[in-house]
Amino acid sequence: MEYTRQEMMAIATGREFKDGELAIFGVGLSMLAGFFAQRNHAPNLMAFTEGGVYGSTPIGGLPWGIEDNRISANAVSFTGAIDALGFLVASGRVDNAVIGAAEVDKFGNVNTTGIWAPGTEPWRVGKYTLPRVRLNGSGGANEIAVGAKKYLLMVTHEKKRFSEKVAYISSPGYLDGGNAREKYGFPGGGPSAMITTLGILRPDPVTKEFILTGYYPFASIEEIKENTGWDLKVAPDVQVIPEPTAQELENLRAVDVTGSLRKK
Amino acid sequence: MEYTRQEMMAIATGREFKDGELAIFGVGLSMLAGFFAQRNHAPNLMAFTEGGVYGSTPIGGLPWGIEDNRISANAVSFTGAIDALGFLVASGRVDNAVIGAAEVDKFGNVNTTGIWAPGTEPWRVGKYTLPRVRLNGSGGANEIAVGAKKYLLMVTHEKKRFSEKVAYISSPGYLDGGNAREKYGFPGGGPSAMITTLGILRPDPVTKEFILTGYYPFASIEEIKENTGWDLKVAPDVQVIPEPTAQELENLRAVDVTGSLRKK
Amino acid sequence: MNKSKLITMKEAVDKYTYDGMYFAHGGALPVGSDCISFFREMVKAGRKDIDIASNCNTQGTNLLAAVGGLKRMEVGFSGLEVYGFANGLKRAVESGQTILEDYSNGSMPIRMMAGALNWPFVPMFMNTGCDQQWASADDPENYPNTKKIPEITDPFTGKVCGAFTPIKPDVAAIHVTMADIYGNAIMLGTEWCRYELSRCSKKVILCADKIVDTGVMKQFPNLVRIPYVVVDAVVYAPYGVWPACSTGLYDSDEEHMFYMNKMLKTEEGTQEYLQAFGQYDDVWDYVDMIGKERIDKISATETAFLMDPYRQWIKTDAEIKELLERR
Amino acid sequence: MNKSKLITMKEAVDKYTYDGMYFAHGGALPVGSDCISFFREMVKAGRKDIDIASNCNTQGTNLLAAVGGLKRMEVGFSGLEVYGFANGLKRAVESGQTILEDYSNGSMPIRMMAGALNWPFVPMFMNTGCDQQWASADDPENYPNTKKIPEITDPFTGKVCGAFTPIKPDVAAIHVTMADIYGNAIMLGTEWCRYELSRCSKKVILCADKIVDTGVMKQFPNLVRIPYVVVDAVVYAPYGVWPACSTGLYDSDEEHMFYMNKMLKTEEGTQEYLQAFGQYDDVWDYVDMIGKERIDKISATETAFLMDPYRQWIKTDAEIKELLERR
16 A cells, blocks of 8 residues: 555554544644544544634634634634633643644653754753754644643654753653652643554653554564664564555545655 | 602712713612712713623613623623622722612711611620621622712611611721721722712711711701711701703613612 | 524523533623523532632622532622622621632722733732732731732832732633624623623523524624623523613513512521522423512613614524524 | 713823833734734834733734834733734844733733732732743843732731733823713724733723714623723724724725734834835724725624624714814
């Protein structure tokens, strides 16, 4: 079967959503994965966006933003950001969500804020220097990281994106690992998986270090280790993740009408 | 000219509102006084209610409540309690308001919560005993007391209602007098006048004790002192308050269509 | 959003309410927009020891207190506005049967919002420097009380304000003008605390004057302040606010407001009232009990025009019966 | 409510904005519902040293940053969603010209709400335990920072959370779908932070795609989330969100979104862009500049049906000109 790595990642992400869950989707890949799940196996997934758009499905292609008319055209309710991100997400009510990341580390912390020259990261130099490249900041991902019962990290699997320690924590994962989140009283449970373009990493239940638990048919453990910036542990029961079924691909492509994931 | 004490009180209260002020009205007397002012001399008074009903005037008689259809029939906006009482009142934005009171004291503190047998008041016995008679509690008056730039107290002038110290502070006036409010950081300025069925009391600028500054043509200083539960001071420039003009009475009665104030 | 949540009033009370629960109701207004018929059903079911978070007392809490079912109430306003004191509640409080913990009409909805946000506390200037802070019915020996609304210092300015507990009820029944079977709802008139209440409660039951097609939600999504994702059950509750008013649909029934409150003044009167107005089987029976004459009178409301944009989506009683049977 | 607040875009910028002001904008969304044409007018007027509280970056802040007018920005999201990084803002931040203080999309509106409530601080779990708390662009030497979001202890449970400063801008420009001349406004689509923003700002200017008769407000008062009492000025701003979208009226102009952002990448490009799209006299000129072809294309939106209930109240350009002249 023909499919791209992006499509495999979107489908693997979508598989993590169960029917009936309350879920918030961001834009782009994350939204495609979510609406794929709704179409494929979770018809009662209750999806909403950061701005408080409820009960809608995209029309006319991938929305350009979470308030784009493409996602507003058939909504049943519009509220606001405090409702969506405050009452439902940061409060601990949301069951599942997806965060995209420019950089993650072995404890699932996410950086979407900036790229610093190696050695000049704020935590290393004890000073908030300007990033070499300014990225987009956290958006609503911080609320998801703090409040969602569980959430998924979607990341392109490249060494520069999988660091021992991120330059800047835009959205907290397990911080320094173990029970470190407890200190901050976060209502949410932390990231449940990293779904990458090569496989799936899940946190060790105790240390919270992310370990390899599955890889796609086209990838290998070796390739994944090579593309990970920390000494990646491999789960004893690591598995090959089933490739997309014909039905999954059909449903994904029905959502991805403009074919944004089919570009290799 | 024929008018009742209630009508005089409502008109005297209405005279305190200036054109263009942002004002919140409660039900009953307070609402009549406010809408009288809007009709009589303050056409741009911006009135709203505790529940967030904006831009309306009563239809078909005195509303039974601040969310009654009589006040909702021609509104331009309905929001909610946090908007009205939080964003506009407790925050310090409202220019003027009216609070009714079962009991007031010489520093303008208001009790609308209960009547205790003399000697059993919580502050006296150091214990929150049950009131002999349970009243209505503070409603939104506490937010007005805390936040309005200034506000008026409307009280029937009877000795039992004008105490040295109220049994229970439902809505804070000047507390123990002087600068006592400062300790609590209240955004509002405190009560600017007590408008009673006999006259008007205003706070001394320094001590904040309420003193008699005016009385109605049908009342006397003596009558007022007799009906006040503390040793009422009289302002050196105490004045007779002008009786309602024909136009004022006409406008008040146009608002008070059911004649609730005309009952003697 | 393809599962109907429409159940009957009796089913809702049976399934979602229980003795000792922490309950909240909304509008929670003395004169308008509260789920009064839900309270009637709870009284019919004999619910007791109820702990209530209430923006304001209504004829619903007044009735529940009158029958001795109200253990405790946190409230901003305990009267009936121009209709006077709430005799049932007043009697229960003065006799010591109901513990009444006082807050105010601004602090109660903010505490609900804090519950919705899952904050540990919420800082305010309201209710401090006065007896809402110093007097606690829950802890009456400790006066001035320092635990009900403890002081907290602003780390930026050093200013002191009050810290309040958030409100997170077990169950909330919320009156709405219109709801679809999935739980999307439109309110006409002030929301008071209904929006916040729908977000802070563990279970949410909508009591809707009208059941409508979802088409109205898609035409007016900005009016849908309560979306299906926070709702557990939808109940068809025609004239559910009676004898108080529902904006757009009916005015308050002045005669019955006074009559009901007068009857609740005594135990005997309360029983007599329940004999007359607590004996019906379902909502259709309930509407018959109110009677056509009364309904015609209260329905002649000046706010009726507010319903005009939505009439085409209203489900008939026959359609609603079918929706209930089809489950 | 009988004084018109309708003024022209130029008058609004002249009267209410000034160099160094603490400004806020809303929707504040990358792809929809921000007052982009208000930013264009500020750029025309050469406003500089602007300090901005922003839920999200938009083409408005992107443009202001590109011309060097943005001194500082507190923000939740600084990109353009699927349209990519905001090149004008990115350039200003990387060069050190604009100080960017990071928060998140949830904490920014809550800080606005705290400003509206006039709280000294607001406690949250958001943005703690991470670099929004530890890194402060305002105070970069102090890392981990302990003053930007200091810890505060819940007096009830002993739990620790973050204390945030409230936001109280000097001036806010807020896009709304419809406004009447008195300042009552209806928004279609998500509010994001516009409701809170209209309450926390000292001065509020509405930028309305359509000027409507007050009749629509009286028919749909529950849609009027911004009432006249909090509004200082109303500006007719047709296609004011272009090239982003206004729900119910027009879609985002994909081509121009990319083109504009590409041009803002350099100073030269920015000047070229302003030559092409910053040279107009009034809103009628502005609409001509966008051009009929582009307008027809973006107006063919799937959300157009959302406007149907309100069309009868929309004022024509001729009526608006008369309303402006009659002042």
